[in-house]
Amino acid sequence: MEVNNTFGPVDIATSGLRANGKQIEVISSNVANARTTDVGNGKPYRRLEATFEAEDDGISGVNLDEIFPDMSDFHRIYDPGNPNADEHGYVAMPNVNVPIEMMNLNIATRAYQANAAILKRYQQMVETTLELLK
């Protein structure tokens, strides 16, 4: 994204809003699938994680770099009655920790709010400048 001088902060704050919005989408997918034992191939849901990257060197906005699967081990719970249980009665559950997701959600929400605050404050600043034209 090209950053225009006067409205640079608007573009940057917008990119922050978009990236954090996407992050919240990833977290909601993790929370919704916290107990999904089959994603179609017989394996449990694998937690997703999003990484950010700067758009450019120097003053720039942020972009969602990539969304990649968390390759940590699946949780195993003892549940012999479950149709997905192995011969020992264990079921592989997704590697999602809901409390951790909630913490990440808090961080992402706060970051979203911070970007919205910057957008709003910058708007007020430009309006202050425009007051001089009255």
Added chain:
Amino acid sequence: MSKTNNIVDFLEAGIRTEMLRQKAIANNIANLETPGYRRIDVRFEQLLARALNSPGAVDLSKIEPQIHQPQQTPVNSNGNDVSLESEVGQMVKNTLRYKAYIRLLNKKYSQMQLAMDIK
């Protein structure tokens, strides 16, 4: 319109463009969930810059803001490429520009008024 460009002509063209752009943004936000919708944008500054770089005076009434589909933003699963955050950012910028043009126009008119009031 005469071939001389005064500031009122420029401001008028700017205000016209921002009005249209506001409509385009409203349209984009209204179609936030419409499957297959691609966002529209208004092209004016590039056309104006090109006209100003060419020799001779510019007839601003001939430069109309154009609506186009950028088709560059990433498309999500239902073929729609509108991002609410981007549209809000665009709207903030648009409103500030609009405000600046209106204030400048107002200033210009009060200057004229001042000149007429001298006795």
